[in-house]
Structures are given as C-alpha cells and as structure tokens.
Amino acid sequence: MAAGIAALLTLTQCFTDKQNEGERLYTQYCANCHMDDGSGLRNLIPPLAGADYLVNHRDELACIIQHGQTGNIVVNGKNYNQGMPAFEHLNKGQITNILNYVQTNFGNSNPRFTIPEVEKQLFDCRHLLEQ
Amino acid sequence: MKRNKITRSLFALLLLCFAGAWQGCSDKSSAAGDLPILGERQVVQREADGRQVTDTVYHTIPDFAFINQDSQVVTSLTVQDKVYVTDFFFTTCPTICPKMKSQMLRVYEAFKDEPQLVLLSHTIDPKHDTVAVLRDYADRLQVSSDKWHFVTGEKDSIYSIAMQYMVTALEDEQEPGGFVHSGAFVLVDQNRHVRGIYDGTDPAQVDKLIQDIPALLPKKNKKKDAN
Numbered sequence: 001m002a003a004g005i006a007a008l009l010t011l012t013q014c015f016t017d018k019q020n021e022g023e024r025l026y027t028q029y030c031a032n033c034h035m036d037d038g039s040g041l042r043n044l045i046p047p048l049a050g051a052d053y054l055v056n057h058r059d060e061l062a063c064i065i066q067h068g069q070t071g072n073i074v075v076n077g078k079n080y081n082q083g084m085p086a087f088e089h090l091n092k093g094q095i096t097n098i099l100n101y102v103q104t105n106f107g108n109s110n111p112r113f114t115i116p117e118v119e120k121q122l123f124d125c126r127h128l129l130e131q
Numbered sequence: 132m133k134r135n136k137i138t139r140s141l142f143a144l145l146l147l148c149f150a151g152a153w154q155g156c157s158d159k160s161s162a163a164g165d166l167p168i169l170g171e172r173q174v175v176q177r178e179a180d181g182r183q184v185t186d187t188v189y190h191t192i193p194d195f196a197f198i199n200q201d202s203q204v205v206t207s208l209t210v211q212d213k214v215y216v217t218d219f220f221f222t223t224c225p226t227i228c229p230k231m232k233s234q235m236l237r238v239y240e241a242f243k244d245e246p247q248l249v250l251l252s253h254t255i256d257p258k259h260d261t262v263a264v265l266r267d268y269a270d271r272l273q274v275s276s277d278k279w280h281f282v283t284g285e286k287d288s289i290y291s292i293a294m295q296y297m298v299t300a301l302e303d304e305q306e307p308g309g310f311v312h313s314g315a316f317v318l319v320d321q322n323r324h325v326r327g328i329y330d331g332t333d334p335a336q337v338d339k340l341i342q343d344i345p346a347l348l349p350k351k352n353k354k355k356d357a358n
Contacts, residue, residue, distance in 0.1 A: 033230075044232075
C-alpha cells in the first residue's frame with residue numbers, strides 16, 4: 001500500500017517535472033535573449049510572442065535550437081541579423097519540451113510538437129553537427 | 132476601564148501616524164541625495180594658512196578616451212558636468228547582455244528628455260565589436276547616440292577602466308562567449324565619483340537606479356531661478 005502510494009507520488013512528480021521542463025529550460029537557455037515574456041529586444045532579438053516565424057518555419061525550429069541561426073531573417077515583417085548560438089547539448093526530448101512551451105505560451109496557441117517530429121527535423125539537419 | 136482601552140489604542144494609533152510621517156520624511160531626504168560615494172577613499176593631511184587640515188579624497192574615475200558608434204571620440208569631457216550610467220557588454224554575448232540592454236532601455240526611456248544624463252556602454256570585445264558593429268547594434272536598439280554611447284577602444288584601456296568602475300571584466304575561454312563580466316550598472320556623478328552599483332539584470336534594482344538618478348541631477352526649480 002505505502003509502496004503503491006510512493007510509486008504514484010514519484011510518478012506524478014516525474015510527470016509534473018516533465019511538464020515544467022520546457023519552462024525551466026526556456027528560462028535557463030532562452031530567456032536571457034528572448035526575454036521572460038518572449039518579447040525579444042527591439043530590432044536585435046526577434047520575438048517569440050506572436051511570431052509568424054514559428055508558424056511559417058515550423059519545420060526548421062528544432063534545428064534552429066540545436067544548431068543556432070545566423071544571417072538575416074524576417075519576423076513579423078522586421079529584419080533581424082544578430083546570430084543565435086547553438087544548443088548542441090540539448091536532446092530531442094528537451095527540445096520538444098522547449099518548443100511546446102514556446103508554442104503554447106506568450107499568447108501563442110500553435111500546434112504542439114511530438115518527439116518523433118522533432119527527431120525527424122534533427123535528422124534532416126544532422127550534417128550541421130559534423131562541421 | 133473601557134475608556135482607558137480606547138485612549139491606549141488612540142495613543143498607539145497616534146504613534147503609528149508619527150512613525151509613518153517620520154518614514155515619509157526620511158524617504159524624502161534619501162530622494163534628495165544621500166547616495167554614498169563608493170570606492171576607496173584616502174584621508175590626506177595638508178597645511179592651509181599655517182594650520183593642519185584633513186581632506187578626504189574620494190575614488191574618482193580617471194580620464195578616458197574611447198570611440199563611439201558614430202566614430203566620435205568620447206572622453207571624460209563628453210560626460211563633464213553630467214551624470215552617467217555605465218556598463219560593460221559585448222554584442223555577441225550569449226548570456227546576460229540582452230537582458231541588461233533591455234533594462235538599460237528602461238533607464239534610457241525614463242530620462243530621454245533629461246540632457247544631463249547619458250549612458251555609456253563599453254564593449255569588452257573590441258576585436259569583434261568595431262565601430263560598424265556597434266553602429267548596427269545601436270541602430271537596432273533604436274537609440275540616439277547623443278544619449279547612449281556604445282564605445283570601443285584599446286582592450287587594455289577598457290579592462291582597466293572597468294576596474295575603476297569596480298566591475299568585473301575578463302577574457303576567459305571557458306566562459307560562454309569567451310568573457311566573464313558582471314551585469315552591473317554603475318551610476319557616476321558630475322565629479323566622476325561612483326554613487327551606486329546596481330544589478331542590471333534585476334528589474335527591481337533597475338527601478339531603484341531610476342529612482343536614485345534624480346537625486347544627482349540639478350534641481351529643476353533652481354535651474355529656473357538661475358535663468
């Protein structure tokens with residue numbers, strides 16, 4: 001009985017932890033630049049809040065996080081060209097959680113990602129790891 | 132008995148009121164400018180009119196010369212008779228810099244129309260952050276160069292002036308982006324004395340900075356009298 005409760009407790013613990021992982025990782029790795037509310041920084045750092053980029057470039061998002069991004073991009077009609085660092089140590093589960101946090105917060109309500117979808121995206125840009 | 136209780140509570144209330152007024156009073160006096168002068172100070176004895184007098188010599192930011200985003204030279208003369216807030220950053224900083232800049236923007240907006248206050252951001256990566264790079268950075272932040280100077284210069288001069296401001300800035304390959312630096316905003320007065328050091332990544336501390344700055348600025352009504 002006690003063991004059952006303990007198991008249940010750890011299970012829910014684990015579950016809520018996973019749920020918060022996206023937020024935790026976002027705060028740790030992304031908020032410095034994109035800000036806690038996803039607003040970005042003027043014309044230097046693009047917003048994630050209400051960003052059309054998240055919809056128009058959905059297929060590239062996992063690779064942007066894993067490998068960073070350089071060069072000019074347009075988000076909500078504005079040009080950005082600053083360079084985002086790579087997060088090569090994040091695994092597909094963590095990237096999925098971060099993306100889902102971004103897609104469903106800051107006023108966004110975009111479809112969520114699944115791990116297989118992120119895995120496929122990362123597979124398609126795996127050559128970037130080898131350079 | 133009952134009356135006694137009432138008087139007692141009235142008395143307590145009165146005390147509270149006094150405390151409140153006192154609090155209000157001391158709050159006001161701090162707003163009127165009791166910011167300490169930070170840094171090492173020296174007590175110097177000298178002779179004047181045949182008598183020994185003691186002077187306190189406060190830590191003062193030495194003369195400097197850097198170049199800003201408009202290729203203009205920014206020196207101690209640029210900030211003469213002005214209050215300024217300074218920090219150290221680099222444009223490719225992967226960690227706290229964007230947060231610092233978003234907080235510095237709050238200071239910028241709060242004192243946009245106050246010509247006696249300027250902002251001075253030093254790059255600690257002058258090799259990468261050339262005038263052109265700083266120009267682009269400032270343009271993208273949409274700030275005016277009369278008010279907010281982004282400066283670059285000799286690496287050694289930048290690192291040694293950081294020490295004068297009591298700010299950590301070091302090159303370190305182990306660190307993300309290659310540099311260690313603190314997110315401090317340093318408030319400097321007209322005499323180039325450091326009057327406050329705030330954590331530029333913490334909105335509450337930046338609120339405090341915005342509150343403290345007016346204490347160092349010339350009084351508005353006094354200026355009117357002079358005119």
